[in-house]
Amino acid sequence: MKNKYYPHLFEKGKIGNVVIKNRIVRNSMGTYLGNPDGTVTDRQIKAYAQAADGGAGLIFMDNAVPVPMTSCGLRADKDEFIAGLTLLAETVKEHGAIPGLQLAHPGRDAAFVGSADVIGASPITFEPWYEMGFKMPRALTIEEIHDLVEKFGDAALRAKKAGFEVLEIHGAAGCIPTNFLSPHDNKRTDMYGGSLHNRMRLLIEIVRNMKQKCGADFPIGVKLSTEDWEPEGIRIEETIEVAKALEKEGVSHLNMMGGTHATASRQFLLPNAFNAEHTRMIKEAVHIPVFIGHNIFSPEEAEKMLAEGNGDFVALGRSQLADPAWAKKAKEGKARDIKPCINCMIGCIDKGMLGHTPIHCTVNPTLYRFECKPIVEAEVKKNVAIVGAGPAGCEAALTASLRGHKVTIFEKRSFGGAMIEASKPDNKANIKRLINYYEDHITHDPNITLVKKEANYDMLVQGGYDAVIIAIGGKTRILDVPGSDKSSVVYANDYLNGSRVVDGKNVVIIGGGITGAETALELDNDGKNVTIVEMADTFLANSGSSCQAYNIAIAQSNIKIMTGKRLVAVEDNGVVLIDRWGNENTVDADNVVIAAGFTPQYDLANQLEENTEMEVYNIGDSKKVRQIYDAIHEGFIAARQI
Incomplete structure (x- = not known):
């Protein structure tokens, strides 16, 4: 049949x-x-x-x-x-x-895994690998x-x-x-x-x-x-x-x-x-x-x-x-129960093949972790509050529910957290499937209650919770320079989530990390003249797959990159930059997009730890700004410990 x-x-x-x-x-x-x-x-x-x-x-x-x-x-x-x-x-x-x-x-790829004998058809390899110092293959003889x-x-x-x-x-x-x-x-x-x-x-x-x-x-x-x-x-x-x-x-x-x-x-x-x-x-x-x-x-x-x-x-x-x-x-x-791959390549490629470790998966913290005990119901069922429905909070909520705990998750915006902005580029649209997976499973879980409010210290103290997981994500790093309050200045996340538009022709992006690169490619696709300004000497210095891909894409675009320069002022029609030697120059800009990254948020977790007897866990970007992999895995680990 x-x-x-x-x-x-x-x-x-x-x-x-x-x-x-x-x-x-x-x-x-x-x-x-x-x-x-x-x-x-x-x-x-x-x-x-x-x-x-x-x-x-x-x-x-x-x-x-x-x-x-x-x-x-x-x-x-x-x-x-x-x-x-x-x-x-x-x-x-x-x-x-x-x-x-x-x-x-x-073959030639044996150089990548450190083999002593690297062979190929001819002494030719992938040029970037040669420039990185990998061993050149020797040509095989007929014998x-x-x-x-x-x-x-x-x-x-x-x-x-x-x-x-x-x-x-x-x-x-x-x-x-x-x-x-x-x-x-x-x-x-x-x-x-x-x-x-x-x-x-x-x-x-x-x-x-x-x-x-x-x-x-x-x-x-x-x-x-x-x-x-x-x-x-x-x-x-x-x-x-x-x-x-x-x-x-x-x-x-x-x-x-x-x-x-x-x-x-x-x-x-x-x-x-x-x-x-x-x-x-x-x-x-x-x-x-x-x-x-x-x-x-x-x-x-x-x-x-x-x-x-x-x-x-x-x-x-x-x-x-x-x-x-x-x-x-x-x-x-039961396709709705399939946890979706988001095509991030972090766990499988960056931490697996490139990292020379057992293969991992961003969305599946249990992959091949046979030494860990299966998730079982806790002996003592607890009342657990989770603050934030981003990847860390969602994973923690579902895992805590599997343990039999009563879970209340606070989220003032909507499911996804930083994944909402991360899923904006077409190539990262698979992240929306993960957001939908979390929302579907959390809203249908009888052990989980969603509260659409921003949780504060008093709410958590008065809620009768035995444990609190803080998963509020990172805080946007604000640049305080002359002119940064102008209407032409937009923060990258506001552009990516659709709350702000970039309507000028010439756009300068401050920040050469992944968010800056993604925003630049989106704006380039919209026909903007884009310049990325990065304070460090290297643009997209991380060696991960996403950075390699963005470097390739930007090299094939019309996007300009300026490294070793810092924003010192925003003017009516441009930005003033300075290098480490004090040399200033001005770049034309109708809009300035700030993509200067995020900072962790410790205050709520510290306040709860210092003044209450609750178990308190600070996870994901609110603990340290990293990748979605770290957020999901930390959410899983924290919930298992309760």
Whole structure:
């Protein structure tokens, strides 16, 4: 019987000769839960069980390297690793899904993870990485290429022996096959360089070797980048030809993505399902299953992708980190209960892949925290007040309710807190889904009472509360300079939330952080002449994915940037700036937008701690101005402690 909620999503499918119970794939996205030597840990086994329990039909998790390499992923380069791999494959099967394994060699990207031996088609790498001092890859010799092909085949056979039923070659994201496929990275003059026919030779030989050793009917697919978003790199026209050639070699499926590890931050700026058009072009060129992925977050989006013929399966990674039960909830018609990925890339990319730590998730504080006790009802039920319905307060309220506490949440404005302004840019619109999730669950929770007032000290003291969580967010930093009270001066948050307009043509933004960058891009899209002024010497100094993405976007815009300058006065038609040496200059401005950041707010929490016996927690930006990740995680932790 067809699923009445998402009929395409929960239709059976086949990968080669393997029947998949639905069209949902848990895409390979390393957990970094393994041992540094590549052996399997108990936490990995639990993570694989959780993923399979979540309801996806085909489960890929950590990829496995076919050569000796230090990592926290998996290794398949020796027979001694078969035992651990077997535990993972059996775990997935026992929990109702098909186990898949992706084989990957990072190629030039090994420099990024600190490998001693960095290899590629040619001694060429991503230019910003070279400028940052990462090791340049050395070009593989013909003999080394042949040896690497054999190692891929041997690793595939080990994976088959371990019980994995579908294999996948990582031929995307900057891994070794892309180093050969890319006309930018491959400058070889032998049989592995030059024409596309030659540049795809390594990938074709890997496929042939794996199929020779595993059997012609054993499902072996390939992950490909539709385009790699790098200068003179992989483009869709050539990817279509590669896809056709792979189909002739008998591959079971094609798993499509966009970009590379070097350019992954760009997806932060891209719309949901941005890869649909290119994936559809691949699907129309071949007759084997095609996976569509990247920036698909809701069951409605996934169903639409399949119904429109953009792909045969939907491959989800980050969505199933935010809520490992994504598929199960969708199947049961409980999509409103799915905690949404907001595409922030903080926990999974910045703290995971870039931070070299186990993968995290901004909206899911429990992800892979198997060492922590499950949330259980408190032995003593308490009366808890939460001040502020931003991300910290909302997460705290829902967690405290799960503990059985009676919760009163005070919010004078509306649900979301700083997320209201943060969700204004088109690329951050997914945050609205998180606001809606919190509002829906809090307003329907019988343990939670919402009071639409600003809480003060007396209200909290007289309310009979046992514990108070202060989650009032940061306070806008006010710049007090001559002319700052002019009507032409607007604070960034007031512009982003729609309470103030910027109607002048020439706009100067004071502050070169994320808020300043987002505001600048919004105004640039509106046709304004925008100049960003940053007091520090570096604009967007943070190395996170969002900062990298904004740097790219602003470099491609008409926005001007001035660093090392401070605002000293606002005049009728401009601003006066000064540098550290005392040199002044004036910049034309019809409007001045202040994006100077926020400051924490301790007063209410300190007053309650000093004068009452209540448990008091100050969390999120009211404690220290940071990211949405910190707010949600601190809200969860505080509520668990009550």
